Every structure is written in structure tokens, then in C-alpha cells.
Amino acid sequence: MKSYKKELYFNTKKRYDLVHITPEVNRALKESGIKEGLCLVNAMHITASVFINDNEPGLHKDYLEWLEKLAPYSRHGYKHNVGEDNGDAHLKRQIMGREVVIAITEGKLDLGPWEEVFYGEFDGQRRKRVMIKIIGE
Amino acid sequence: MKSYKKELYFNTKKRYDLVHITPEVNRALKESGIKEGLCLVNAMHITASVFINDNEPGLHKDYLEWLEKLAPYSRHGYKHNVGEDNGDAHLKRQIMGREVVIAITEGKLDLGPWEEVFYGEFDGQRRKRVMIKIIGE
């Protein structure tokens, strides 16, 4: 069994942002040399997500507006916000998820026709990390 | 390390539907011959889910009603809906999740007493796919 690890770094200009990372995950897979296995991609921070959906800007606006409805920003409205104001980001990240696991088949990410991998940032403007871990043969 | 891949196909009669697929996942596991490992089951489309919960029709109605409240269908209400009307399905799928990872122990899906695997369709009436990828020994 082989394993390969790579970290990606982000420092988004906006507090809330969705960043397309399929090319980076593909690059890590090529570096790994793994042909059959599983690829885990996860946020290493608890106010961020990794998720799979459509690379379509209208949808991304829908996601951010919808998350703001389900888990609105509030300076003083969360018990978590003692000295912080990112309570909403911890909730938003649970909706969008921490991680994805992707099948690797014949040396490729085995994704459906419209599946693309994204980093979801809900408390940005600081340096944050994503883990890629690939195991297989 | 062994690996095994199988795809399932769906074309639901209803736009929104939840389909029990534990038997198909069990069948794939038997075909794989794998006794210890991990089994990934994921939707390959971004308006659908794979999730684990109870095989109980009342609960399934609750899920669909609840998702409609959290992420209602709207013909023109989403920015994604230019030429499409499935914006809600992309949101619903994030609540229910894209994938599950199931432990394989002694040749069986290592599920709890009430755990069953489902395909969640939120934009059906067309041909769609689910991936099963099993790795182990």
C-alpha cells in the first residue's frame, strides 16, 4: 500500500469565499503515482469546508446567501463569540461538510461529469490549510 | 491491496425520491471478495445524495418535507436557475451529503442495527449514477 500527503494553503481576500481546487487535487494524485485507491480531501480548520458540487458562479452565490439564512453572521448572537465573531462560520461549515472522499480508478479521480472539488471559506482573510491524503496502489 | 468498482444507475419516476440501496452495496461487496477495508458509496451527480439512515417511510416523508422547508424549490428564486430550475436540489444535497464511507469487517458491511444506505434524488426523472468503490484485502 502506498500513501501520499499534501497540504494546500489559502488566504482568501474575502471573509466568505468558495475556491475551485480540482486542479490541485489532480496534481497531488499525479505526484502520488497511485492508480487505485481513495483520496481524502479535508479542511484542517473548523470554520471551513471541502465539498463537491458545480463550478457555476450563480450557484456559488446561492450557497453563500442560503448559508447566511440558515446560520447568519452575528457579532454578539452566539455563545462562541466571546472575543471572536466567527460563530456563524462553525455552523456554516457543518452544512457544507468538512471533507470529501474520492475514488481513484486507473490513476484518475473518479468523479461524475459535473463534480468539482471546492474549498469553502467562512472565516477567511487569514492563512488556512487543506489536507490531501491518498492511499492505494 | 485489492480494489473494486461498481456503478449503479437510477432513473426515478419522481423528481424527489429516496431509494434503498443496501442490497446493491452488499452485492458489490460480495463481488469484490474483500474481507477487511473501506467501502465508499457516493452520488456522481451534484443534485443527489448517498446517506445512511432508517428504512422507514414516515421518516422519508419527513426528510423530503424538511428539505423543502430548508431549501425550497423555486423556478426563478436562485441565481443558478438560468435555463435550469434545480437550484434547490444543489442545496438539498449538501444537507443530506454526497457520500458515505462504511467499514468492512469479516466480509460484511459493518453497519449498526438500523443503518441502511439510501440514494437521495432531488432532481430525478433522468439517468443518474452512484459509485461504489471498495478497497482492502
Add this chain to the structure above:
Amino acid sequence: MKSYKKELYFNTKKRYDLVHITPEVNRALKESGIKEGLCLVNAMHITASVFINDNEPGLHKDYLEWLEKLAPYSRHGYKHNVGEDNGDAHLKRQIMGREVVIAITEGKLDLGPWEEVFYGEFDGQRRKRVMIKIIGE
């Protein structure tokens, strides 16, 4: 490839509770002897979650209040509640997720600086289980 399985047991005093389980997952990893691989941690019950977030009591209160807003308890309001009253727990668990998959690198859980693993109980006061399954080398 090596694999290791361990189950954790819970019987929370409260109906709704979030329990820190990183130490138990670390212990299982040491017992496994696995240095590189993947670690699956999942609830084996369909009214409970395993998730990763911050070990901060204010945030945990925020989570439980927020989940109650998105999926409120109701004795008779869910179709699932024929002879049961835990319909809300099945919904809450979908928001928080069933499982996490954690990278293992150099014999350690490869977690970000604030990532901690939790068991989320939404229908407690009874005996329930969590699965830890580790594969790798």
C-alpha cells in the same frame, strides 16, 4: 495492509449531548500500530453523529440551539413519530453528519490545530455505539 476495529459505547445522561472523543480515537490508533492510512469514525446509530469541530463549550451550546431551530423536537409533528418521538434526532444528525475520515501520518491522527472529534447524541439516555475502523500500514 493492516486493519483495526474498535467500538466505543455511550449512554449519555442527557437526551442531547456532545462528547469529546479524540482521546479514545488516539488510543485506538496506538492499539492498531498503523502509521500511514485512513481512520473512519462513525456513529452506528441513526440519531447520532460523529463530527469534527472546536472543543469549546459556548460553541457546543450554539450547536444544540441552532439544531433545535433547524429541526425542532416535536412529539407529534413528524410522520416518523408513531410510537416514537425522536423524529427531530434523525434530522439533526443529517446536519451534523454520520462520520469523519481522518488521515493518519507518521502514526498520528493528522488533524488541524483546533480539530477535535466529537460524538453528537440527539436521542440519548440509552446505550449506543461508535465504530472506529483504521486501515493502512
